[in-house]
Amino acid sequence: RPSPVNAIICSSARDTVGAAQVVIDMNKVGDVLIVGTDESPDIRRYVDNGVVTASIVRDSAAIGRAAVQAFSARRSGQKALAPLESGFTIYQAAEKSK
Known part of the structure; x- marks a missing residue:
């Protein structure tokens, strides 16, 4: 089982x-x-x-900014940008007082 x-x-x-x-x-x-x-x-x-x-x-604002920058760069003929670490936060409950 x-x-x-x-x-x-x-x-x-x-x-x-x-x-x-x-x-x-x-x-x-x-x-x-x-x-x-x-x-x-x-x-x-x-x-x-x-x-x-x-x-x-996920940091959606950072992901959006990176997408706009990558689009603008490609549109101007530049090669693809390096991968981006956009960051994140962890949402968890606050520890309760004992």
């Missing part, structure tokens, strides 16, 4: 919300660790309530 699922790594906000709802519906909150992606009011609520352990939030 396979081992029970004890962690879910999500690749989008939609996956994160869906995984959180399944864990709630199956009464597995605290038994299954969820690492989400992106940020939304639902994801913040799930993190704050301990359903989602943390969510990796």
